[in-house]
Amino acid sequence: MKDFKHIWAVGLTATLLLIVVPIVAFVRWDPQPVDDPWASLPDHPQHTDHSSLFQGPFSSGPEVTEACLECHAQAAHEVAMTAHWTWLGDPVLIPGEEQPIAIGKANLLNNFCIGIQSNWPGCTTCHAGYGWEDASFDFSNETNVDCLICHADPSTYAKGEAGLPAEGVDLLAAAQSVRAPTRENCGTCHFSGGGGNAVKHGDLDGSLSYPEEHVDVHMGRLGFQCTDCHQTEQHRILGRSISVSVDTANQIYCTDCHLAELHDDQRITDHVDTVACQTCHIPAGAVREPTKIHWDWSTAGNDWPEDPHEYLRIKGSFVYAENIMPEYYWFNGQADRYLLGDPINPDEVTLINEPLGGILDPSAQIWPFKVHRAIQMYDAIYNYLLQPQTVGEGGFWTEFDWDQALRLGSEATGLLYSGSYDWTETAMYWPLSHMVVPAEHALQCQDCHGENGRMDWEALGYYGDPMLWGGRQGASATGDGGGQ
């Protein structure tokens, strides 16, 4: 040791270790946050300017698609495999059915415009394809895939009846503008579900094209595009809603990016098994644009004064509301679904897509819903909901003759119409998942608990306010406790 030349280095190391190790070991360091939601976001690849890649001229939509396919050979085929094209999902087992059934917009009823069968040209304005005007549409012809509706700058492109390019659209300009889909592309159809801005969802409307940050923290504050959450692989876009999709196969979860237990406050963390993130973080629906909450078809056809938000002769009476307090129900992600021909009890409210789950279902959480209630027609003899033809020749919107409209609808669906119809009440559930407000605007304790709380605890299956009466562990549910 006496003559070891590098003893100084050994000594220096030892000294520093003897200083540093105790400091690191004994100082109480703040825990480092482990939450990194940004890591889950997709890359945004460099955009290729397509303006020089298309020469045109294009006289029809399919010609544009063919041009696209020259480089993106698989693209149309990929789209053709998705529900955006087929308007049908993968077969799922629906409660009460024996076999899995493929359901989707193509074959379901709702309580807005009722259903697309016989009404194709009107409904398929929003189909990601060209020319679906009747039952004979050829789904195997992939050149009818409409690339532009998702990829063109919406200021250059619009669709008309049967999904054909609207008159006057410069297809070359539209093709040259293509890029990854923006909020406005998705919004072209999804903000206008139900036939107009904000009508259907309660959490999707035109304000989301450029939202303020307190309307939607992801898009407003952080600049998200739809596809940042609705991540897409081979044109299969993640996301679903129980209006047409009753299992959770395609579900997007907040916890895909966020930790489930990210709240510092243990009181809040204790809620996450019972309360969906959305319940607190989406305090209200339709915060910017009024959404439709009630539709009475039975008054249609009258010669009443018209107002698009109150009464239209072709559609009947409406109630719109904005800044609505959601309704809260247990929801495990799955839903029952009313299928064409299912019997109803006309004296009761028919639930089109009842959310499943109850207080005793550990996978269920309390979720916020916009509920759309309607009065629509059913067959007074056979006791099932009917599908009228409204669009086109002979349809109700031109003839104002329900009997004829129902006969024509019956021909399209193949569901027998006895010739006698009546009106019944239905309800449709729209879980709220968009318009997530910044954490600092989320609900607070007293919004749900205490004297002025917004929850109907007993309808949810509790004895009373769980703050005082205990949580769901102690609840002996009455019925299924779901409030439904």
Next chain:
Amino acid sequence: MRLRLPLHGFLATGVLLLAAGLSTGLLQAAAGGPQQASEDDAGPPLHPDFALLDEEGASVLESGGPVFTLATCGQCHDTTFIQNHSYHVDLGRGQIVPAGEVDGGRPWDISPGAFGRWSPLTYRYLSPPGDERVDLTTAEWLMEMGARHVGGGPGLLARDGAPLEELRPDSSNIEAAIIDPATGQAAPWDWRESGTVEMNCFLCHIAEPDNAARTQALQQGNFRWASTATLAGTEIVALVGEEWRWSRQAFNEAGNADAEALGIRDPQASNCGLCHGLVHVESETPLVTETCAPESWTTLTTGQIFSPERIADSGLNLADKDNLMRSWDIHAERVLSCTECHYSLNNPIYYQEPSGDRPDHLVFDPRRIDLGEYLYRPLHQFAKGQSAQGLLAPELDNTLRGCESCHTMEGTHEWLPYRDLHAEVLACETCHVPALYAPARQYVDWTVLESDASPVTGCRGVAASSIDTGQPLITGYQPVLLPRQDASGPSELAPYNLITAWYWVYGDPPRPVPLRDLQAAWLVDGEYPAEVLAAFDADGDGALSHDELVIDTPAKEEMIAGRLQARGLESPRIAGEVQPYGIHHDVTGEEWAVRDCQTCHTQDSRVTEAFALSDRTPGGVTPALVDDSGTALDGQVVSDGEGGLLYQPATMEGAARTYVLGHDNVAWIDTLGAIAFLGVFAGAAVHGGVRTFTARRGVRSRPEVRKVYMYSVYERLWHWLQTVAILLLVFTGVVIHKPETFGVLSFRYIVQIHNVLAAVLVINAALAAFYHLASGEIRQYLPRPYGFFDAAFLQAKYYLRGIFRGDPHPFEKRPEQKMNPLQQITYLAILNVLLPLQVITGLLMWGAQEWPEAAARLGGLAFLSPLHTLISWLFASFIVLHVYLTTTGPTALSSIRGMVMGWDEVEAYPENVEEGGEPQ
């Protein structure tokens, strides 16, 4: 969906429930906005319907008379017991003493409670019997102050306990008279005609009491009908013309009032808020308030607001509001109500017996009254803390469960170094009420009157430039920290507002000038008389602005005093007082609480930040602290240089004397230390300069040197570890001492690192001591007494002369005798005096949290910290000297090299050349 009604009954139930909910849901939604769930969620009310009885015990429906709560509620509850055992009812009536005998009160206070204790905020004075000039008689007190009195007590009983209704109208008896404000003359008051004010159960126990109607009835002297008026907001009674009429159809068939419609319930925050302050529990409407709203007492005095609402969502014009995403009060946010802390003291849910009354082996005593007994006789004494106005019901002080009754610091304050020490010297509120976001009264100046006969007031927490804009910008304010005598003994710093007041007193014994006399002195027919205008109206515009309306010269004071004298008031003079108001609400949680150490631990920190008292000093009178508050103004009231006053707190003074690291220091210690440090530095510099100079000039033979293996590996490790530890300790110590100089460094981490380094140093020293003892090397440090002074003198002479001439060192440095006598004596002093002192003072400062008594016995932080600082200065000085002296070897760096590598170059002494190491 398949219809499964017959098989699945539960689904049917659900469908029915939904159908039931549907209609209401639809109605709610159709109304267009979020709606609140109805209040009947909690199921049927427990309280049965009940007959409303009048004083005679007859149904009011039959008699048409006023409801008498003692009879009505007394059908089931022991209202006599309740009324006789409630401070809210009595308000000090039973404690009335002759003026000036209230312990800690003003010379004219006649009771410790609101009935008899004067406040400059309300100004009116309940006169004692025998006063020549009467301000308030009992009846007038009920009219003026009754809005904040629940009834009973002084509303029913004379000061000697006799029922008021038995008093004959008598203008000479202040309990049976009323003063004509115009003449000041007493007139008889007939209690039988007015009736008396019994305890008003409805005020606190119905959902929507009409406090305005009640107050109006009281102000009109219509005492008998005050309880009835409280029901004005319900359907059952209405004012028709001047008469209250019962509405038969609002009663059920049996003639009983519908308890559910009345909303009979235990008191909610909104009930308490009627008298106590601004309460806002509806989450959907934004909270608004007037600037310094006088009707909300606690909000006026402190700015506290009890509401779950986020401050940003309020309707206040509040600076930086958008970022205030915290709630007004975390307890309100977490759905607590007033009565959950301020519970009835025999409420079996909350009741806890004093631990002293309980045998040690019991944690919980299950023997308590059952709910039935409680409902029959609920004690209406409510748990309270220790308010600033310590005179209020002191027998109930600290009956409420304090913060620590529900909360623990364990697991929540782990990040906080010296957690227990902080808990000992700081109230929880100090960090958890960092600021108030509503305006609060700053001062009230009754020496002058505005033209509407109100005093000049100042509001705290409002931007001065915006006061006159009609839309004042609220900035909120940071409360002042004052020592509060805690229930557990020691004083802790707690947040307060200070309200300063000036007013005229007259006579001997002194009394506040009655309002009517003050008004007469200032205003004639609602206008300032010419004499007043001439003295005060500086700009001659005929009106007196806020700045003009102040008594700031002896001439003005004399003029007003003269006008008061002219009304027969003897020797009127200005008095001033400061009343602290404690702050316990507006609590916030973790995220918004004070977490930044430098809030306090920095030189200009808020612990001694000056707190503005006023923008004026009427009559030049420095206000005195009202001596009733359980706190102390240990600092000074000083002028702000512009006519106003500041309170300058002091942490190193008074009962709560404390030493806040990084904030406090003792100037002479730092001066002395700096002189020592710089002196040594300068001395070394001069010495080194002269050495260099002489070395260059003088022809000097390079001494012959040889290499000796001087320091073992362990000795070197010990030395260098000590070096690094001490240097870092000095550095971190400096950061702790002057944190503002090193703003980027986390005070909290630096403190902890300092402590770890100290532990490293001590362990290193202990191991080295063991090594030196065990190996006998310790001898090297012990100077030999024999001839020590000669040797030391020799060595000193060398440093002072020989070293400049290139003389050899007088003592050879050898492995077994490394040190010269001066080194020996220096190290002996450092290792036996400085180091132990530093370790002990440091250990006690660290241990102030673990063994506070030990630290306190040795003078506490206020003594230990400056001593620790002084010793560090001496250590720093020694380091300078030590490093300099290492350069006095054969070459400047040879000694340091020797301490690194072990091989030292020493001057060769001829007799050793062969036996030591290798000569060079």
